[in-house]
Amino acid sequence: MKWNKGATEGIVVAEVHEKENALNQLAFPNGLFVDTLGTLYVTEFRNDRVMRWSKGETQGPAIVGGNGEESGASQFNGLFSLSFDHQRNLYVVDYGNHRVQRFSITIIPGIPASARWAQDGDTVVGGSGQGNDTNKLNAPFGLFVDDDQMIVIADYLNNRIVQWKMGDANGQVVAGGNGNGNRLHQLNSPTDVLIDKETDSFIICDAHNRRVVRWHRRNGTKQGEIFINNIDCWGLTMNDQRYLYVSDGEKHEVRRYQIGDKHGTIVAGGLGNDNNNHRVMKWNKDTKEGIVVAGGQGQGNALTQLDGPMGLFVDTLGTIYVADHGNHRAVHWPKGEKQGTLIAGGNGVGSGANQLYGLIGLSFDYHSNLYVVDCWNHRVQRFSLQ
Structure with a gap:
């Protein structure tokens, strides 16, 4: 029960049952x-x-x-x-x-539905043009923002993972950066990265090597280890119970892996190509079909539509945040809504503070500031919560 200050009655916030274990029930x-x-x-x-x-x-x-x-x-x-x-x-x-x-535990913010972000973004990574110097990126793809606002980027065409401390002018290469190749000290077009706090390591989609690799974060690490082989990895995420979810772009499926498992279990897709449907699907646990939760109204730029959505974030309230790649904008869809709301970009292709060019991924820090991978501007933009 929750009792508000001054109230004479409480409010039930979680149901108690003696022996049940459903997700809407508690037992002792x-x-x-x-x-x-x-x-x-x-x-x-x-x-x-x-x-x-x-x-x-x-x-x-x-x-x-x-x-x-x-x-x-x-x-x-x-x-x-x-x-x-x-x-x-x-x-x-x-x-x-x-x-x-x-x-x-990974803490995902629950962002109020009324939240608004600054329309002009601040460049927090890159923005110095295309290149392979430590102050530059070359077609960044996935990113991960940790609890300390450390930003980690899959620097796709530089075949490396780069880590940036907030406020620094230069990043640090933490994996790859040894040329395009398939040896354990190399990466080949990485598309996504996350930090596994339990093992203090990076888990990386090494896309063109068809593998997922792990690089430990400790100083002196010179090479990674193969985590999962023979998979056309595009994106990945890990839940609080340390199950790893990996999307396979060629097989059109998502697999779930326990740590140490090399084969995984299909949890979404696997029934043929669903490419270019310009929508976001939700697959509940153990179901055979997904539910359209954003888009699905054809390709376009109306707020009911998406154009080649790529990056995705879901907060604890069920609000969906989408990197709407072809529309060069970030939109959010509150749970159950039929159309989205523009939160960043959408002002045409360009490199201005309120413009994006081919955004790939997005994420939030613990303070609910929005981070966007602005791929063809070779930068990461932060839009501050107002």
Whole structure:
């Protein structure tokens, strides 16, 4: 129950059931934590899992646990309480296993529907023209922004991954950069990258080498290791339970991998080509068909349409943010809406502060500032939350 200040009655924010384990139910909840966005985190003694309920939602995902009552790294035996440190690592008291477990949790902001961003972007990476110097990019593709506003970019035509600290004039090559090739110290047209906090490593879509590779972040790392082979990787993401999701552009499917799994499980697509439909699809867990959640009204520039959408971000409220590549704009679609809202770009092709040219990816930092990969302007733009 949530009790507002001065209220005489409380509000139910999460349902309690004695023995149920559906995502809209709790069984003997005990530990609680509420963050600054109003998101509720709950430990369940009976279900041995930690649930996250976004403000206003009627169900929450299990972010850790729920894998049986055992002593494995992702299992518990009677959860009792939880807390977070300043780096947003999650700590849980595993009562029956007589231990405290720590988890690195990816915090995705829940951005209010009324949020607005500055229409002029600030160049935070690149912007010095096309090239391979450390202050330049050459057709950047995917990006990742960590909790400390460190920006990591897949520098596609430079065959490298570059890391930029906020405010620095030059980036640091952290993977590849040794020419185009297939040796373990090389990359060949990387398209996406993320940071796995648990292993402190970069996971990279090494597209033209048809592999996913991992490079450790520690100083002195000279080469990567093959994580997944023989896959036409385009994009990737990792959830809070450290399942890796990889899109295969040739097989038109998305696969989910447990760490160490080389084959994965198809979780979306795999039934033929769905290219150039100018839409965003949502696939619920264990379903055979997806649901159109953005676009799907043909190619165009109306707010009901998309033109070659590429990058995607979904916040905890279910709002979808799309890099609308062919329209050179970023749009957002609140959950259940039939049309999007322009949030950046859309002012024609160009290199002005309010213009984009072939945006590929987008992301947000913990303060809800928007970052856009402006591919053919060879830069990353930040649009500040107003």
